Structure formats: structure tokens, C-alpha cells
Amino acid sequence: MSMKKMASAAGVALLLLTANAVSAQDLQVKQWASACANCHGTNGKAVGKAPALAGQPAAELVKKMAAYKSGERPATIMHQIAKGYTDAQIEAMAAFFAAQK
Amino acid sequence: MKRRQFINSIGAGAGLTALGLSAGCATVGGSKGKVVVIGGGFSGATAAKYIRMWSEGAIAVTLIEPNPAFVSCPISNLVLGGVKQMADITTSYDNLKNRHGIQMVRDTVVAVDTTKRTVTLAGGSTLPYDRLIVSPGIDFMYDKIPGLNNADAQSKVMHAWKAGEQTATLRKQLEAMPDGGVFAMSVPLGPYRCPPGPYERACQIAGYFKREKPRSKVVVFDANKDVASKGKLFKKAWADHYKGYIDYRPNHKVIDVDVQTKTLKFDFNDDMKADVLNVIPEMRAGTIARTAGLATLDNRWCEVDFLTFESKAQKNVHVLGDSIQGAPGMPKSGHMANQHGKTCAAAVVAMMTGQEVPSSPVYANTCYSFVTPNEVVHVASVHSYDVEKKTMLKVNGSGGLTPEANELEGVYAMNWAQNIWADMLG
Numbered sequence: 001m002s003m004k005k006m007a008s009a010a011g012v013a014l015l016l017l018t019a020n021a022v023s024a025q026d027l028q029v030k031q032w033a034s035a036c037a038n039c040h041g042t043n044g045k046a047v048g049k050a051p052a053l054a055g056q057p058a059a060e061l062v063k064k065m066a067a068y069k070s071g072e073r074p075a076t077i078m079h080q081i082a083k084g085y086t087d088a089q090i091e092a093m094a095a096f097f098a099a100q101k
Numbered sequence: 102m103k104r105r106q107f108i109n110s111i112g113a114g115a116g117l118t119a120l121g122l123s124a125g126c127a128t129v130g131g132s133k134g135k136v137v138v139i140g141g142g143f144s145g146a147t148a149a150k151y152i153r154m155w156s157e158g159a160i161a162v163t164l165i166e167p168n169p170a171f172v173s174c175p176i177s178n179l180v181l182g183g184v185k186q187m188a189d190i191t192t193s194y195d196n197l198k199n200r201h202g203i204q205m206v207r208d209t210v211v212a213v214d215t216t217k218r219t220v221t222l223a224g225g226s227t228l229p230y231d232r233l234i235v236s237p238g239i240d241f242m243y244d245k246i247p248g249l250n251n252a253d254a255q256s257k258v259m260h261a262w263k264a265g266e267q268t269a270t271l272r273k274q275l276e277a278m279p280d281g282g283v284f285a286m287s288v289p290l291g292p293y294r295c296p297p298g299p300y301e302r303a304c305q306i307a308g309y310f311k312r313e314k315p316r317s318k319v320v321v322f323d324a325n326k327d328v329a330s331k332g333k334l335f336k337k338a339w340a341d342h343y344k345g346y347i348d349y350r351p352n353h354k355v356i357d358v359d360v361q362t363k364t365l366k367f368d369f370n371d372d373m374k375a376d377v378l379n380v381i382p383e384m385r386a387g388t389i390a391r392t393a394g395l396a397t398l399d400n401r402w403c404e405v406d407f408l409t410f411e412s413k414a415q416k417n418v419h420v421l422g423d424s425i426q427g428a429p430g431m432p433k434s435g436h437m438a439n440q441h442g443k444t445c446a447a448a449v450v451a452m453m454t455g456q457e458v459p460s461s462p463v464y465a466n467t468c469y470s471f472v473t474p475n476e477v478v479h480v481a482s483v484h485s486y487d488v489e490k491k492t493m494l495k496v497n498g499s500g501g502l503t504p505e506a507n508e509l510e511g512v513y514a515m516n517w518a519q520n521i522w523a524d525m526l527g
Contacts, residue, residue, distance in 0.1 A: 027155065027447045027450060027451055027456065027459050028447070028459035028460070028461060028462075030155060030447060031443060031444055031447040031459050031462055031463075031464075032462075032463055034151065034443040034447075035440055035443070035463065035464040035465050037439075037443075037520065037521075037524040038436055038439055038440075038465075038467065038517060038520060038521045038524060039467065039513070039516060039517050039520050039521075040520065041520050041523065041524065042523065042524045042527065046516075046520060047519045047520050047523045047527070048515075048516055048519045048520070049512070049516055050513075050516035050517075050519070050520055076479070076503070076507075076509060076510050076513065077467065077479060077481050077510075077513070080481045080483075080499060080500050080501040081465050081467070081481060081483060081499070081500075083483070083496070083498045083499040083500075084463065084465060084482075084483020084484075084485070084496040084498075084499030084500065085463065085483065085496075089463060
């Protein structure tokens with residue numbers, strides 16, 4: 001899906017969102033973000049020493065993921081994971097984690 | 102509105118609903134219907150918890166599990182090696198009940214009636230469902246190993262491929278083995294649960310011998326033609342740390358076992374007598390998945406729709422975890438099972454609350470293996486739904502292996518274990 005198409009699909013989803021407390025798009029973003037829980041905790045609230053994602057500014061998470069993707073930021077595993085996600089998916093997930101308190 | 106603004110607003114909404122539920126859901130009632138989950142492993146427990154979370158308590162969930170507590174297969178090889186204890190890999194089911202309002206039933210399902218939508222328990226009672234989630238893990242094909250095809254033999258020769266008593270018993274057998282003894286383990290033909298698991302086990306038990314019984318050795322009889330996962334990394338660990346301790350023999354398929362003399366018999370090779378045996382038989386979907394008619398592939402694995410994990414054979418029935426016929430490149434792993442649980446939970450919540458099912462699932466697999474008590478290697482991949490092929494496919498360019506075993510990932514591996522256990526049971 002192109003950015004433009006995605007944006008317009010997102011616009012439609014937004015209209016539905018205002019009518020419904022929970023939208024399909026919302027569950028989709030939750031599904032994407034939930035994949036991070038295995039290392040970073042449910043809703044990004046990590047147990048033990050793993051880095052927490054909950055409450056981190058979205059822009060910072062997006063920047064980190066971009067740096068992992070480009071290889072600019074060294075990692076053991078995150079560079080391999082980051083390459084599996086589109087920029088739009090990363091932005092949606094980052095917004096989700098930023099909103100977790 | 103700009104795309105970023107839109108996404109931010111979505112994120113904020115998600116945050117509010119998540120907050121709304123964290124106060125705890127003490128009641129089990131559900132205005133949007135009832136889900137029954139068979140099996141509280143990596144996929145079933147996760148699905149149960151996330152359905153409660155994402156429906157904000159609107160869907161009632163009953164989880165049927167025969168074991169009193171969850172015992173993790175990941176990290177269990179460290180128990181066999183003596184560097185972790187059973188308590189380290191055991192987690193209570195209490196939070197699912199107390200924090201998430203899941204009704205826990207300690208029993209086994211013996212029959213499913215997909216017409217009446219009920220399950221019958223070994224204890225005799227019958228429970229109704231609107232949607233059923235079947236996540237019983239794997240069962241072993243003992244019928245292919247005549248000498249082990251009875252309860253007495255199975256009480257003496259461990260598989261230790263379902264963690265719990267089997268793990269504790271195999272550890273005791275290793276402790277009782279005199280120095281100079283031979284530990285022989287067999288690896289089944291794939292597909293089997295946890296492809297790198299046998300090779301990690303060889304490392305951990307060889308490490309135990311090296312530390313405490315240096316005249317002993319590990320012989321690995323692999324029915325496959327080579328190490329199934331992380332091959333170069335395991336072989337390097339064997340050469341670097343366990344020279345003389347691990348004897349790896351590919352293309353050795355166990356066809357029978359003489360329990361009395363502790364002898365393995367192979368299709369083409371000479372018999373092998375050992376002091377402690379660990380036979381891991383070939384696997385298939387858990388029994389209830391097969392008897393419920395869900396194992397559509399060779400009566401062995403269950404085919405599912407990868408958007409919902411709904412069975413291809415039965416409506417309103419979902420199958421998760423190691424019982425399914427995986428998508429290409431999708432291993433039978435605890436991590437992947439946990440992801441199945443969440444993807445299914447999102448679909449079930451959508452279907453039961455009249456929403457659109459998420460159409461673009463994406464998730465990862467991360468698998469850490471300990472080659473020493475502290476050093477770890479990993480393999481990772483990201484999988485995304487392919488609309489045309491209607492399956493999950495690896496995202497091009499994603500994933501990969503550890504270049505070299507290292508201690509930092511030993512820390513990350515334990516973080517992974519703690520977080521995935523908390524994600525499913527916390």
C-alpha cells in the first residue's frame with residue numbers, strides 16, 4: 001500500500017474511530033505493538049532490566065528504529081527486527097507506546 | 102490531517118483503552134460472549150489474557166489446563182545442565198485469574214462438540230463456548246518406537262520435550278550417572294518443537310559433564326542430515342568448548358529402544374547402549390486437536406487461516422501454537438506461539454464485538470540458545486501477512502543470526518524469558 005493510499009485509508013478509519021471507542025485500525029496497531037512485548041513487556045512495560053518502551057516519546061522511538069534500520073545504531077538484534085517493519089508501522093507503534101503510562 | 106497526527110491520535114486512543122483495563126478485571130462475566138481456551142502454554146495463556154485485555158472484559162474467558170503451574174521449555178535445558186532450578190522456569194497461573202478475571206479450570210478436555218459448541222472435561226462436566234481456542238501443544242508419536250509405546254517404558258526414558266516432571270527426572274538421571282558414563286539423546290525428523298533445542302541441550306549437558314563428570318560424554322543421534330538451526334554457531338561452540346564431550350552423528354534415526362538394556366536401535370546403523378537415554382520422538386498436534394478433527398494435514402498438523410487462526414476444518418474453532426501447520430519459515434517456538442496468541446486475540450475480539458478483523462498482522466520470532474551457562478546465540482525473523490498467498494511470509498531483508506556467541510545476549514535471553522513469561526501470565 002502506498003503512503004497516500006494508507007493515509008486515506010487511515011482517514012476513513014479515523015471517521016469510524018470517532019464513532020467507536022475501538023476501531024479495527026486500533027486493534028491492528030495493538031497487534032503490531034504486542035509483538036514487542038516478548039522482550040519489552042506487555043504494552044511496553046518491561047520486567048527486569050529490559051528497556052521499557054512505555055511512555056517514551058514517539059519521535060524518539062521512531063528515530064531509534066530508523067537508526068537500527070539504517071545500521072547507524074549498533075545492535076545485537078534490533079537492526080534485524082527493525083528491517084521487518086515499514087516506516088508507517090513503526091510510527092503507529094511508536095505512538096502507541098508513547099501513550100502508555 | 103497529516104498522517105503522523107492521525108497516527109498519534111490512534112495511539113492516544115489505544116493508550117486510554119489500555120489504561121481502562123489495567124485497573125483489573127475481577128469478574129468473569131462477558132456481555133459479548135464466551136471463549137474457552139484449551140491449554141495454558143505460550144499461545145493459549147497469551148490468547149486468554151489478551152482477549153480479556155483487548156475486549157476490556159466484555160468477553161468471558163475460561164482456560165482449561167491440567168498442570169497446576171506453567172513450566173517453561175525455554176530455559177529448561179539450563180535446568181538439565183544444573184545452572185538453573187525448576188523454580189526458575191515455573192510460573193503460577195494465579196495472575197490470569199486474579200488480575201484478568203480468567204476462569205481457570207484444572208482439567209483436560211476429552212471431547213469437543215462443534216455443533217453444540219461444547220467441550221467435555223475428563224472430570225465429566227461440559228462447558229459451552231461461542232469460540233473455542235485449541236492450543237494443546239504437541240504429542241509424541243510413540244507408535245513409531247515400539248519399545249517405548251507403553252507407560253512403564255515412558256516413565257523410564259525421558260523426552261523432556263515438555264518441561265515439568267520430565268525435566269526434573271532427566272536431571273536426576275544425569276546426577277545419578279557415574280563419571281565416565283554416556284548420555285545418548287535422539288533428535289526426531291522435523292518438523293518438531295523448537296528446532297535449535299536439541300543442540301542447546303547437548304551444549305548444556307556437555308557443560309555439566311565438563312565441570313563435574315569430565316570422563317563422561319554426550320552422543321547426539323540426529324535423524325536429520327544436519328543440525329537443523331544455527332548449525333555453524335552450534336558446531337563452533339562444540340569445537341570451542343566441548344571437544345571430546347559431544348559426539349554428533351547425523352542421519353541416525355531411532356526406530357526402537359530396549360529400555361531394559363538402555364539400547365537405541367536405528368534404521369541403518371549399529372545399536373548404541375548408553376547410561377542415560379533421552380529419546381525425543383517425532384511429534385504431531387496435541388491429542389485433542391486430532392480427535393476434534395482439526396488435524397487436516399496428514400492427521401498430524403492443523404491448518405489455519407493466518408488472519409484469525411480459525412481452523413480450516415471447523416468454524417468458531419481456532420488453533421494456535423505448535424499444533425498448527427506453520428507458514429513458510431515459521432518455526433514451532435514459544436515466541437511464535439505467543440505471537441499466534443495475540444494475533445488470534447485481536448481477531449476474536451474484532452469478530453465478537455462487531456469490528457473488522459485486522460488485515461495486516463506482522464510479528465517477529467526471536468530465539469536465543471545458550472551455548473554455555475552465559476553465552477548465547479540467536480536467530481530472528483519478522484513475518485508479515487501476504488494477501489495474495491494468504492499466509493505469513495518472512496519480510497525480505499529482515500532477521501538473521503548472531504555473528505558470534507556472546508555474554509550480552511545471555512543477559513538479553515534472560516530478559517526475553519522474564520518478559521515473555523510475564524506477557525502470558527503476568
